[in-house]
Amino acid sequence: MDLWIIIKERYVFTSIFIIILLLSFFFLVSIWKNRFNIPKTLTLLTIIFCVFLIILSLFLLIFIISFGYNS
Secondary structure: OOHHHHHHHOHHHHHHHHHHHHHHHHHHHHHHHOOOOOOHHHHHHHHHHHHHHHHHHHHHHHHHHHOOOOO
């Protein structure tokens, strides 16, 4: 089956995880640019959290596209 058809069938779940992915990426970039103005422990924790969310979102997107629910 074509990838675009699979994404169109499961657009709700894919759009949720794409939004989470984009928000965490933008938050990671903003934290990285202001890392000198924020305490180091807070910077480290937020970077770890953002990277975790990005990896989890990518894994869940791959899982939804490849195995997802049957319609």
